Amino acid sequence: MQGHRKCLKLFIAFALLLLQCIKGGEVGRNHRDANVTGRYIEKERQALLAFKRGLVDKFDFLSSWGSEAQKQDCCRWIGVSCNNQTGHVTRLYPSDKVMGEDYFLQGKMISPKLIQLQHLEHLDLGYIDFNGSPFTDFIGYLTNLRYLDLSSSCFGGKFPSQIFEHEFRES
Incomplete structure (x- = not known):
């Protein structure tokens, strides 16, 4: 069961990284650049x-x-x-x-x-x-x-x- 959780966490991390690259870095932008439109x-x-x-x-x-x-x-x-x-x-x-x-x-x-x-x-x-x-x-x-x-x-x-x-x- 723990092996499946590790794979799922790894998959989610990879998906978020891929999404960040596709969206031009909009995911995870810090709060000081919050006025990015x-x-x-x-x-x-x-x-x-x-x-x-x-x-x-x-x-x-x-x-x-x-x-x-x-x-x-x-x-x-x-x-x-x-x-x-x-x-x-x-x-x-x-x-x-x-x-x-x-x-x-x-x-x-x-x-x-x-x-x-x-x-x-x-x-x-x-x-x-x-x-x-x-x-x-x-x-x-x-x-x-x-x-x-x-x-x-x-x-x-x-x-x-x-x-x-x-x-x-x-x-």
Whole structure:
């Protein structure tokens, strides 16, 4: 009888593990990420929308970003990648370099709400023309950031010293 119980417990554990993989890690999510809606985290979605408001997108490249029902899941937005297990945003690359110089996104500012993307590892602001506006200090506090691309982004002012404390990967 005990052999059957062990097999049943093993089967249930395996089934739960399989279910977790199929559902993208939603089973067993801890309480601190309780505000995960679907695959994404609402405060991170709001941070991305604030970031978008700081951009001028004349050609509507970021049309997948929005508040409408069909656009709620920021993990499906162009230029955004999330961890399938946790729903946290891990990559932000809103400007695709193949657009060409006539199609750059323009930046008015980088929203300080981006600091809420504490799991961000990859930030690509390359080819977003910030027209000499100062680079924001809070970027240095994104402690998981490992890749930063600022090529052709046209920032002005001093570069925050905290950013040099990170260990970046070469691409």
